Amino acid sequence: xxxxxAAARPGxxxxxxxxxxxxxxxxxxxxxxxxxxxxxxxLGNPSSLHNAGRRARRVVEESRxxxxxxxxxxxxxxxxxxxxxxxDNLAVKGLYWxxxxxxxxxxxxxxxxxxxHAVLDSVHWLADHEGAEPVWLxxxxxxxxxxxxxxxxxxxxxxxxxxxxxxxxxNEVGTIQPIAELAALAREHAIPFHTDAxxxxxxxxxDFAACGADALTVTAHKIGGPVGAGALLLGRGxxxxxxLHGGGQEADxxxxxxxxxxxxxxxxxxxLVGKERDDQAARLAALRDELIARVRAAVPDVxxxxxxxxxxxxxxxxxxxxxxxxxxxxxxxxxxxxIACSTGSACTAGVAQPSHVLIAMGxxxxxxxxxLRFSFGSTSTLADVEAVGAEIGDVVERARRAGRAMAGxxxxxxxxxxxxxxxxxxxxxxxSAGHxxxxxxSREAGGLDIRRGR
Ligand SMILES: Cc1ncc(COP(=O)(O)O)c(C=O)c1O
Numbered sequence: 259x260x261x262x263x264a265a266a267r268p269g270x271x272x273x274x275x276x277x278x279x280x281x282x283x284x285x286x287x288x289x290x291x292x293x294x295x296x297x298x299x300x301l302g303n304p305s306s307l308h309n310a311g312r313r314a315r316r317v318v319e320e321s322r323x324x325x326x327x328x329x330x331x332x333x334x335x336x337x338x339x340x341x342x343x344x345x346d347n348l349a350v351k352g353l354y355w356x357x358x359x360x361x362x363x364x365x366x367x368x369x370x371x372x373x374x375h376a377v378l379d380s381v382h383w384l385a386d387h388e389g390a391e392p393v394w395l396x397x398x399x400x401x402x403x404x405x406x407x408x409x410x411x412x413x414x415x416x417x418x419x420x421x422x423x424x425x426x427x428x429n430e431v432g433t434i435q436p437i438a439e440l441a442a443l444a445r446e447h448a449i450p451f452h453t454d455a456x457x458x459x460x461x462x463x464x465d466f467a468a469c470g471a472d473a474l475t476v477t478a479h480k481i482g483g484p485v486g487a488g489a490l491l492l493g494r495g496x497x498x499x500x501x502l503h504g505g506g507q508e509a510d511x512x513x514x515x516x517x518x519x520x521x522x523x524x525x526x527x528x529x530l531v532g533k534e535r536d537d538q539a540a541r542l543a544a545l546r547d548e549l550i551a552r553v554r555a556a557v558p559d560v561x562x563x564x565x566x567x568x569x570x571x572x573x574x575x576x577x578x579x580x581x582x583x584x585x586x587x588x589x590x591x592x593x594x595x596x597i598a599c600s601t602g603s604a605c606t607a608g609v610a611q612p613s614h615v616l617i618a619m620g621x622x623x624x625x626x627x628x629x630l631r632f633s634f635g636s637t638s639t640l641a642d643v644e645a646v647g648a649e650i651g652d653v654v655e656r657a658r659r660a661g662r663a664m665a666g667x668x669x670x671x672x673x674x675x676x677x678x679x680x681x682x683x684x685x686x687x688x689x690s691a692g693h694x695x696x697x698x699x700s701r702e703a704g705g706l707d708i709r710r711g712r
Contacts, residue, residue: 276597276645280480280574280635281429281457286523287482287530287636294484294523304516305507314518321525328532329476330465331491337508338489338521342456342477344501345490346376348512349452349473350423352498354384357420357450359499364420368411370395370403370435371618377423377454378614390420399620400565401433408443416447424451426458426474430615430631431564432575434462441470450496456480456488460531460635461539461573472496478520482636483527487520542634543573545643549632550576552647557654563616563629574634579621583628583657591653592630597645600631 277285297317302310304318319333326333339345350367357364367381371394384390393411397403403424412419422444427434437453444451452473455464460481466474473496477488492498492511504513547567553560553576561579565571580588585601592599601613612626632646 274596274641276642278597278599278632278634278638278642278646280638281432281631281633282600283479283485284460284482284635285637286484287527289530290483290523290526293526294519297519297522300518302518304518305505314516317518317522318516321521324525325476325489325528326491328528329459329474329491330467330469331474332494335466335491335493336489337492337511338487338516339512340486340514341479341488342374342454342475343376344512345475345477345488346374346423346452346454347380348490348498348501349475350377350380350421351384351501352511353421353450353452353473353496354388354390355499356497358388361417363418365389365391366393366415366419367391367421367423368393368395368408368419369423370397370425372397372401372428372430372433372615373423373425374429374454374456377425381423391418394618395424397433397618400570401428401431401563401615401619402565402570403435403440405436405439405443408440412443412447412449416449419447419449421450421452424453426453426455426464427462427572428564428615429457430613431577431619432457432572432633433564434458434570434572437471438469441472444472445470457572461535461542463535466491466493473498478524478527481527481531483524484520487517487524489524538636539573542638543567545634545638545640546573546576546632548640549643549646552643553578553650556647556651560654561625563619563621574638576632577629578632579616579625579629580654580657581625581628582661583654584661585627585629587657587660588628588630588653591656592646592649595645595649595653597649600633601629 300310300314302314304311304314306314318338322333322336322338326336337348339348354367367384367390369377369381369392381390381392385392395403395407395411408422408424412422422440424435424437424440426437441451441453450472451470452475453469453471454475456475456477457480458464459476464474464476472493474491475488476491479485498511500511500513502513505515507513507516550562550567557580559581561581563577563579564575589599589601612623613629616626616629617623
């Protein structure tokens with residue numbers, strides 16, 4: 259870990275990047291890099307019948323067995339995808355279409371209000387284009403869905419429920435849901451239950467068979483594997499309508515040439531998770547707790563969002579609100595000191611909207627906007643925690659001064675403002691504008707839509 263372009267530049271940067279954004283993407287494990295590099299040197303499409311193709315197929319099937327074993331599934335239940343977003347889309351849209359085809363009354367899609375956008379926006383898309391009726395399940399102030407809430411939502415019209423989707427652990431605040439209990443409620447009515455276990459799969463004992471879900475999403479780059487590989491675990495008899503059509507790979511559920519090097523790398527990462535998860539979770543929880551203690555010592559009025567440290571929270575997650583600050587300003591000030599963290603989820607950072615997760619948990623806009631997520635992974639050390647502890651007090655003070663200057667002076671005065679306000683605003687704007695420009699460019703290039711802020 260550690261050495262980056264930033265370290266090579268003169269100025270404020272630390273010699274080592276303090277990377278505390280593992281929930282966005284975590285370090286590729288060296289073992290994973292080694293097998294992926296080796297595999298990239300081999301030729302052969304796993305669907306080809308010749309020797310090279312059969313060899314690649316063997317790699318894929320052996321990897322499938324490893325992933326199935328680590329996550330408590332049968333090999334035949336593993337459907338490879340390009341990652342978590344695709345697996346979520348396949349589960350939500352595919353299961354909706356399949357259930358609709360069986361009974362057109364099934365229009366209700368039950369999902370929590372704190373899902374990742376891959377689920378959230380898939381449900382919105384179904385509502386906009388396919389006549390689905392979303393039911394957003396409320397969570398409590400810690401981000402938990404209570405089983406009684408789900409029970410009541412099902413009971414209001416069970417025959418009209420197409421599917422239920424509840425994430426295993428939240429990507430922003432790290433709150434863990436009681437998945438087995440929730441899946442059991444769905445089972446009582448034979449309603450398919452999907453869980454997005456992207457954030458849980460590297461840190462918690464995720465067992466597909468034991469949890470009782472019908473579909474489960476995992477992705478490689480959150481567990482030490484490469485970006486661009488993932489899987490949807492699908493229980494026997496759970497048959498989503500495909501989203502991608504083509505060569506009929508993955509039992510016709512997900513067409514597209516299988517990426518043997520990425521899949522082998524994914525399996526290697528999963529194997530390491532299987533071996534090290536419990537020790538790793540204890541180590542990350544200790545680092546996380548130390549970080550919470552140091553941030554509280556430096557900023558006494560800080561608010562820890564999500565469940566308290568313990569079994570209800572991901573070991574590697576700490577999520578705070580800093581009253582009187584803008585999250586973007588905090589992020590940029592820390593970044594200037596070589597500390598990488600995140601405001602909310604990486605996928606929505608840069609869009610000037612408060613986090614939908616914190617709003618669903620009852621936070622007001624100010625608290626939601628003044629939040630930062632620090633997330634730990636395999637390469638995290640106590641030195642990372644010490645670095646944040648040493649800087650956070652000063653950074654928060656600067657962000658507050660800038661916030662006060664902006665609030666006190668109104669827009670016109672703020673643009674003149676104090677030098678501090680100007681510097682902080684400039685950094686925050688540069689960061690946000692970069693993201694927005696990037697999205698605008700990709701829209702021009704590929705006709706993609708810029709995310710509607712939610
Ligand atoms: C909970 C959750 N689901 C889905 C995704 C999307 O996964 P991927 O980046 O593999 O498309 C993410 C990524 O941030 C996530 O945190």
